[in-house]
Amino acid sequence: MNHLLTMDQLSNRMIYSLLENAGRMKRGEQxxxxxRFAANLFLEPSTRTRQSFHVAERRMQMEVLEMEAEQSSLLKGESLYDSVRTLEAIGTDILVIRQSERDSLQELSECKGISxxxxxxxxxxxxxxxxxxxxTIYEEFGCFKGLTVTIAGDIKHSRVARSNAYALKQLGAEVQFSSPDEWKEPGKTYVTMDEAVASSDVLMLLRIQKERHDWEGDIPDYLTDYGLTxxxxxxxxxHSIILHPAPVNxxxxxxxxxxxxxxxxIFTQMNNGVYMRMAIIDELMGGKHNENNKCVPMERELFATM
Structure with a gap:
């Protein structure tokens, strides 16, 4: 794996391998x-993801380049592609990037010297x-098959919902959704929040993406009508658990x-984010998979010592 751009590029074997590696790091493996150099370029606001990557990179003793859009040549009209090729040319190994345009990172996959x-x-x-x-789910339940996961909230605008829905279904979980009509996407199974709380093993709440649309409803009514009271x-x-990618409203x-x-x-997710991002960086920097290692299903044994 040279880049991590979408969840559909990961097989179940690769996902379990990353889970295993993150688990070892959480147990103290160094x-x-x-x-080696890692650059963080965030063209949208971020607290958790940006600082989580920074901590992960520093724990792995990497040199970290924190890039600010306001101080980069992007403001001079340089394309994102040329900025990335520049980082590649000067020897940057990893580039973590957040930006506002959907699917625009695919062209960067042509860059072979930087992940x-x-x-x-x-x-x-x-x-x-x-x-x-x-x-976080695997730590709790030791499996995905047989779990009912409800993703609730702003489905239409959520990149978290999109990535998780694909991966969870691929791993064998039953995924359903709960959302106001304005934020529904076609082709999905929807339930009310009252139905969701009764049926879910995992309830994954989403933030209202205020920056991506105009919510015409009354915010105080959202909790009563669609939220977790x-x-x-x-x-x-x-035994069910509550997840939220944060920031939490x-x-x-x-x-x-x-x-x-x-x-x-919710705060366990944040803690786990550091170890998972360490595992991802390690994989991109050269971690190899043992094709003979049966990664599925490991059930609870992987996390038995946590």
Whole structure:
């Protein structure tokens, strides 16, 4: 694997290998790429993803180039492709990039001397978020087959929903959706939030993508009509968990008191993001897969010592 741009480029074997590697790193195994260079170019705002990558890169002893769009030649009219080729030419090994245009990173796959990681491309995909979500689910349940996962919220505009829906179905989970009519995409199975809380093993809430559309509804009513209230949380299965890619709009898609409740794994996701991003970097920097290693299904054994 030379780049990580979309989830559909990953086989189940590759996903399980990344889960296994992230698990080893969380248990304390050290992987270092001292003296190699990673550049982080975020053309949209980010807290979790950007800083998670920065921590992951520094833990692997890489030299980190934090690039600001306002100080780059992109403002002078240089194309993104030429900027990436420049980084490739000066010896950068990894480029983590977030930008607002969907599917625009595909042309960068022609760059062979630098590995590109998609950290979010508009309403397209967010593969590293998907992988850390998979890691969090796998830690909890030890499998994907037989799980019912509901992705709830702004489905139409969510790159997280798109990446996770594809990967979870590929891994054998049953995926359903809950959303206001304005944000539904055709061809998906939709349930009400009341149906979702009763049937889901994993309830994945999404932030309202205010920057990508105009929400015509009354925000205070969203929690009552479509969000996770305290009353709905009480009707969830005893073993079910709550996920959210964050940032969280407290009191909108989830009651503020539930962000850190017993079922919530929201901050666990953030912690897992560092280890998963370390695993991805390690893979791109040269980690090899043993084709004879049967990665599926490892069930709980992988995380038994966590």
């Amino acid at each position: 992987k270092t790429w001292k003296g 590109i990681i998609n950290a979010g491309d508009g309403t397209g995909e967010h593969p590293t978020q998907s992988l850390l979500d998979l890691f 305290k009353e709905r949380e009480r009707r969830m299965k005893s 407290r009191g909108v898609e989830i009651d503020s008191a539930l962000v850190e409740c017993q079922k919530s794994r």
